Amino acid sequence: MRLVILTQYFPPEVGAPQNRLYELAVRLQRKGVEVSVLTAMPNYPQMEVYPDYKGKHYIREEMENMEVHRCWIYASKSKSVMKRLANYFSFVFSSLFFGLIHLKKQDILLVESPPLFLGMTAWLLSVAKGAKMVFNVSDLWPESAEKLGIINNKFLLGAATVLEEFCYKRARLISGQTQGIVNNISGRFPIKEVYWLKNGVDINLYNTEKQVEKGRWRKENAYEEGDFLLFYGGIIGYAQGLDIILNAAKRLEDYEKIKFVLLGNGPEKERLLAMKAELGLVNLKFYDAVPKSQMLEIIGDMNASIIPLRKLDLFKGAIPSKIFENLAMKKPIILGVEGEAKELFIEEGRCGVAFEPENVEDLCEKILTLYNNPVLASSLGENGLRYVSENFNRDEIAREFYDKLRQIQ
Numbered sequence: 001m002r003l004v005i006l007t008q009y010f011p012p013e014v015g016a017p018q019n020r021l022y023e024l025a026v027r028l029q030r031k032g033v034e035v036s037v038l039t040a041m042p043n044y045p046q047m048e049v050y051p052d053y054k055g056k057h058y059i060r061e062e063m064e065n066m067e068v069h070r071c072w073i074y075a076s077k078s079k080s081v082m083k084r085l086a087n088y089f090s091f092v093f094s095s096l097f098f099g100l101i102h103l104k105k106q107d108i109l110l111v112e113s114p115p116l117f118l119g120m121t122a123w124l125l126s127v128a129k130g131a132k133m134v135f136n137v138s139d140l141w142p143e144s145a146e147k148l149g150i151i152n153n154k155f156l157l158g159a160a161t162v163l164e165e166f167c168y169k170r171a172r173l174i175s176g177q178t179q180g181i182v183n184n185i186s187g188r189f190p191i192k193e194v195y196w197l198k199n200g201v202d203i204n205l206y207n208t209e210k211q212v213e214k215g216r217w218r219k220e221n222a223y224e225e226g227d228f229l230l231f232y233g234g235i236i237g238y239a240q241g242l243d244i245i246l247n248a249a250k251r252l253e254d255y256e257k258i259k260f261v262l263l264g265n266g267p268e269k270e271r272l273l274a275m276k277a278e279l280g281l282v283n284l285k286f287y288d289a290v291p292k293s294q295m296l297e298i299i300g301d302m303n304a305s306i307i308p309l310r311k312l313d314l315f316k317g318a319i320p321s322k323i324f325e326n327l328a329m330k331k332p333i334i335l336g337v338e339g340e341a342k343e344l345f346i347e348e349g350r351c352g353v354a355f356e357p358e359n360v361e362d363l364c365e366k367i368l369t370l371y372n373n374p375v376l377a378s379s380l381g382e383n384g385l386r387y388v389s390e391n392f393n394r395d396e397i398a399r400e401f402y403d404k405l406r407q408i409q
Helices: 016-030 081-102 120-130 145-146 155-168 179-188 216-221 243-251 270-277 292-300 313-317 322-330 340-348 361-373 374-391 394-408
Strands: 002-006 034-040 058-061 066-071 108-113 132-138 172-175 194-196 228-233 258-264 285-286 304-307 333-336 353-355
Touching: 002 016, 002 120, 016 034, 016 394, 034 081, 058 081, 066 081, 081 120, 108 120, 120 132, 120 155, 132 155, 132 394, 172 179, 179 194, 179 216, 179 313, 216 292, 228 292, 228 322, 228 394, 243 258, 243 270, 243 285, 243 304, 243 361, 270 285, 292 322, 304 322, 304 361, 322 333, 322 340, 322 374, 333 340, 333 361, 340 353, 340 374, 353 361, 353 374, 361 374
Parallel strands: 002 034, 002 108, 034 066, 108 132, 132 172, 172 194, 228 258, 228 304, 258 285, 304 333, 333 353
Antiparallel strands: 058 066
């Protein structure tokens, strides 16, 4: 079976879709699928093409024996709607052009949305290369784009809605990252098959037994053994609403053992650094993003992980990917996300505690609950490992998806 993944986002970029698609591709490759990737020059989250790729329109490289075709993309730090659209459409056209030239005949074309506009490229390439199109939805567009203010123009929203319907109807299979996405699409397109392609975790990699030297990261960064470290690791963006962590740090500054660790990069980082200085926080530190290979040691030295999102109806169907690695490392989560994530990981899995999004008093209360109850925190961590092992193991997710692809091949 030949399969090509069409996605704007792929490693060496760091992020949820990048990691999820890469891990899926590697596992499908191991099962004998000839996987190739058609993607953009890496530029996320800085929105600046990485130095090794600057000035190039097309390159071919290999990752884990997979062909990776990289195409030109217009990258801009501007948040204007027109610049964002230019970013999306530059890859829509460049991926179509270079895909027609360089891709072999394919059996399956898996396209990642958003951006939704990439669906047009996917359909044209699937026709040209004789492939069945699998349309993978990790975020509902144009609904999400409208609610986040990415697109407000009524004409563009109308056109995007038409394109969404076009893509769904022409897909041989639609897959969704969350059950909420699956239910939404199934309700609107009942004649289409919609498959839950879960996110998950590499249980073999994120394993407390593989932590080489427990406590080393703490020592190297001047934390004491008795410090209660609260961790956020990921994109530092608008959607995460990380102001709440800084405000919680201010309120809890009298608890000298409670420390906050924020690791990552993103568009909100400079503003939050200024906020940290303004609040005079000495119990909170920012660290730059690190390669995935280093995350095992860092997460292993934490006591709990804070996972917030802004209080928007849009995020009630979200399952932040950072949940999985923390739970696999037996770290209880302090979850500020309503809806599906809370139902799965707090109510069903009993893997942590939940606070109301954007409610700093509630967050502080839940932090102190774990700080004052180490036995409870340990129990929640054990529950987390068991729950993700049974339900969100990447190996099992890939095996089930491979079986589904064989059915439609």
